[in-house]
Amino acid sequence: xxxVWAGLDHALAALRAEHPGVVVRLRQxxxxxxxxxxxxxxxxxxxxxxxRQQQRGLTTRLLTREDMVLLASPPRSLAGATPxxxxxxxxxxxxxxxxxxxxxxxxxxxxxxxxxAGVDRDTTFEVNDIVAAAELVRNDLGVCxxxxxxxxxxxxxxxxxxxxxxxxxxxxxxxxxxxxxSAVAALLRHIAWRRPGRPLGPPGPTPRRTSCRAACxxxxxxxxxxxxxxxxxxxxVNGRRRVTPAAMTSP
Numbered sequence: 001x002x003x004v005w006a007g008l009d010h011a012l013a014a015l016r017a018e019h020p021g022v023v024v025r026l027r028q029x030x031x032x033x034x035x036x037x038x039x040x041x042x043x044x045x046x047x048x049x050x051x052r053q054q055q056r057g058l059t060t061r062l063l064t065r066e067d068m069v070l071l072a073s074p075p076r077s078l079a080g081a082t083p084x085x086x087x088x089x090x091x092x093x094x095x096x097x098x099x100x101x102x103x104x105x106x107x108x109x110x111x112x113x114x115x116x117a118g119v120d121r122d123t124t125f126e127v128n129d130i131v132a133a134a135e136l137v138r139n140d141l142g143v144c145x146x147x148x149x150x151x152x153x154x155x156x157x158x159x160x161x162x163x164x165x166x167x168x169x170x171x172x173x174x175x176x177x178x179x180x181x182s183a184v185a186a187l188l189r190h191i192a193w194r195r196p197g198r199p200l201g202p203p204g205p206t207p208r209r210t211s212c213r214a215a216c217x218x219x220x221x222x223x224x225x226x227x228x229x230x231x232x233x234x235x236x237v238n239g240r241r242r243v244t245p246a247a248m249t250s251p
Contacts, residue, residue: 032103034046039176044181049171059176063192067148068109068167069146080092081160092143092145095143097122099123099124099125106145173192
């Protein structure tokens with residue numbers, strides 16, 4: 001499942017508990033593939049991180065917004081770091097950077113931040129998995145920029161906030177315009193209910209009909225129990241009939 005948003009697994013589990021006859025299929029893909037799948041109708045909702053241009057023509061609902069942080073090994077001394085633990089992109093561009101594969105959501109966000117700051121950078125390591133990135137950082141081979149909620153999963157690695165031009169991370173649920181089928185609407189309610197800060201509990205009544213096809217595309221980021229900023233496409237139908245998996249997104 002996608003590590004970029006921690007509520008998706010709970011939403012899918014709740015849907016399964018309410019509708020045990022629904023089969024959910026997941027796989028991962030890149031951001032461009034998610035948009036293509038939405039256009040082609042092979043995926044209905046998607047949990048992804050899209051910029052404003054990528055959202056055009058889609059119905060979106062923001063789930064969470066946060067700044068990204070720099071992750072470094074404990075022994076590494078960061079040039080330009082302030083006493084309160086802030087760093088700047090221009091200084092960190094001089095360090096060996098652990099980056100993610102082009103096309104992944106985290107890579108898009110980091111690229112946008114460096115462009116906005118007018119800073120060029122070289123990528124020393126390029127991976128497609130959050131755990132692999134953390135291991136490289138842990139062994140002091142480089143530094144890595146990732147969402148704080150993901151960096152928190154590695155408490156042994158110090159985090160540094162950015163003083164200016166901090167990369168921004170926004171996770172949203174996205175679907176084609178128009179009325180959502182009942183099964184899709186049920187999943188959307190569970191996803192919205194499990195936003196950060198919401199209490200645990202049922203999201204309210206679910207629709208009587210779940211016979212329509214539904215699909216969920218969610219991004220992940222190679223974290224434990226998930227994959228780096230990949231987008232997982234989940235597709236389900238009422239009953240036990242198997243369907244072809246829809247496309248998914250990457251970190």
